[in-house]
Amino acid sequence: MNQLGHLKQFRSSVPRKRSMGRRKIEMKTIDKEPARLVTFAKRRVGLFNKANELSTLCGAEVVILLFSESGKVYSFGHPNVNSILDKFLVQNFLPEENVPKIMEESVQGTKNSQVVKHEIMTELLSKVGVEKKRGKALDQQREEETLLGGEWWQGPIEDLDLPKLNHLMLSIHGFIELAMAKANMLTLGTKNGCK
Template sequence: MGRRKIEMKMVSDNNSRQVTFSKRRTGLFKKANELATMCGAEVAIVVFSPGGKPFSFGHPDVDSIANRFQNHQDHYSSSSSSKLVNKFLINSGVGSSNSRNVRVEKLNQQLNELLKQLQAEKKRGELIDKEIEKSKSGFLKLKAINPSSNIDELNMRELQKLKKSLEELKEKVNVKTSEIEASSSLLLLSKKQLAVQRNKFRDETLQQMGLLLKNAARY
């Protein structure tokens, strides 16, 4: 018998959805690693779980790929958009204060969104730090039961508690690391995109001023 085809739709059960996400995420990162290893490709992937936790994979690393991608986008935008802006200004003579105010308001909205993201990531990091400290304190309390003993002298119950505490600590550290990597990459992209918008607005404003001065010189 052939393999049964899996229907592509949202998994309704929450637990099954989380398991599916973990398996598919691992497979996605594995394929990306194979692509990088076998083809010499540079790859960056950022994935958010159904619960909102970010996970990332990058070769050589996510930040360098994000920088390279954004630089490519900046070059493309600067070479094509400037021609469109010039044509638009010449044909329509748009340069009113209303249009400038709209662009300024849009930039302010983007800046506010970026600041909200920074604040949210800061709070998330603080919560994870507290959980890590909680796990550490649990481990230290377990160690305080008999500080002079070593691991070989612990009984089965103490060993199980120690194992559980270490596993929880390891998981929280891994989550913290993934969130820091993904958040830093996303914030880097957001900052670069905001800078691109500001530069476009500056260039458009200078071009409009030049056009106005040119028209004024005729009188």
């Protein structure tokens, strides 16, 4: 018998250790810190790989920002993070007069651009907080008005007092903003070739 034959015979006589294979992971926070760190690192790489595949297959521009427990930031972007973030901020949140300034700073790649982005994100987060509070107040007001007998907005507009007119105008503006955001999202999805 040659060496290869002995090796095959030896392998067949040694019992194989069975692995646990792939199994479903329960979605909850991992308690043990070392295991949590390893899982974060592996899944971060997997997430970035999937984003890369999405951009390659669909021609989509992709950006991912991850903040670890320790506060470290990991990012992935195709073609690059800064260009996509600038595009997103310009299209969705920045007033027209700020567009040339932000684009110029982005091209220069200075730290000032990062500071401006941070300021914009901070401002946006504060606006989101204000809007959430306003939404809760409007929900409460709507509940109270329903209990008092009515959907006042269904009546003639001439019967509305100033607070109700203001409320109606805010609601209409909110609806228009939501419709525009949805239209933008659908337009971007169509441009990128993905649904």
